[in-house]
Amino acid sequence: MVKQVELVRGDMRFPALMCGDGEPVLLLHxxxxxxxxxxxxxHALAAAGYCAVAPAMRGYAPSCLALDGDYxxxxxxxxxxxxxxxxxxxVHLVGHDWGAAVGYLAAARSPELFSSLTALAIPPIKRLPKAVLRVPEQLLLSxxxxxxxxxxxxxxxLRRDNLSGIEWLWRRWSPGWDGGEALANARRTLAQPGVLTAALNWxxxxxxxxxxxxxxxxxxxxRxxxxxxxxxxxxxxGCMSPRLLEHTVNERDFLAGVQVETVADAGHFLHLERPERINSLLLSHLAASPPLR
Structure with a gap:
């Protein structure tokens, strides 16, 4: 059963969804x-015996807008x-897009807090700035x-015609896939007061x-x-070229090992397009990365 909870940081209250019991897994959108x-x-994590927690990221709800403007x-x-x-x-850390970028930084900043890291749709960021210059199509994509x-x-x-710009991005980044209810959820979130500007402020x-x-x-x-x-x-x-992996993945940058998977028939929102495949890979990774207490 999915519960609605809140995570708190100072005066900011982050709405979150929680499901299951067991080792904690943080999911960052x-x-x-x-x-x-x-x-x-x-649901997949809860069924496998984990406590999965998916919070809104900074600025993605009126209650967690940064009053100091720090994004x-x-x-x-x-x-x-x-x-x-x-x-x-x-905690097992899972991030997609900005959530993946933040995941790399959080794991580097405080490795003692995390048992594993899973990054979706963003190659390792340590070597990404130079890699972009070696993959010409990424300059256009970015x-x-x-x-x-x-x-x-x-x-x-992005706001005109009922946030049609958001739909355009989803269709461009995940070609041939209909976002359906997931896209509707994103549009409702970004339509809340102050949220779209906060998201762009990142x-x-x-x-x-x-x-x-x-x-x-x-x-x-x-680090x-x-x-x-x-x-x-x-x-x-259609947002991040898979060719970037050739220039960003270096085993010396991952002291506990790194596994790379490219997922067929999936675009940028791969966890929504191919949930069974992604969940299988994720659960195998978590099972091989027990908590270090």
Whole structure:
């Protein structure tokens, strides 16, 4: 049974879904998505004996808007480390899109809190900036990121015609797949007051190289990952080219090992497009990564 709960960080209250009992698994969503769309994984993890928790990420609900305007990766990673500590540590970490990027940082920052890391749709970020320059099509695929850093215009573009821009992104990033109810969930989430701007502010913080938050996140990014790691990308991903894996996966960066899977007939939202395949790979990875207490 899925329960609605809250995780708390200072004055921010993060709505979350929880299912099952056992070792904790944190599920982190990305953009343009929402925590409700982890339902296939919540049920599979609970059935396998885990306690799965899927929180809204910073800014993705009115109750967890950052009053100080901080949507840096440092702040997001600290949220996740805070959640893991509240759950008692030894947490399995699973992230998609932005959630995967934050997962890499959180695992590098505080490896003692995590038993494993699973990253969906985002290659290892330590070598990603240089890898993008070696995969020419990624420069085109990533053009939206610079657009999202503009003031006001991205909000207007995505909001018009009942958030049709969100649907366009889903169709582009997962070609040939109908998002159905999952897309409807994402649109409802991003239609809440303040949420779309908060979600875009994650992108607007990226070029703030001069800030202490950016510098600290870069230090974490440069570290090796000390927990067993699984990286999964869809072969039809229209957001992140699978060719990036050739230039970002280096076994020396993963002290407890790394497994890479490319998933056929799946795009960017691979956990929703191919839930049975993703759940099988995820559960095998978690079973091979027991909690270190």
């Amino acid at each position: 990305g953009f343009p998505d929402c925590h409700q769309n982890w339902a296939p994984q919540l 840096s990766l440092r702040a997001a990673a600290e949220d996740i480390c805070g959640f893991a500590a509240q759950l008692g540590g030894a 053009a939206y990121m610079e657009f999202f850093q503009l003031p006001l215009v991205p909000e207007w573009t 992108y607007r913080h990226l070029p703030r190289f001069w800030t202490p938050a950016h510098k600290e996140a870069r230090r974490w990014m440069a 090796s990952i000390e927990v067993p790691t699984l990286v999964m990308l869809g072969r039809k991903d």
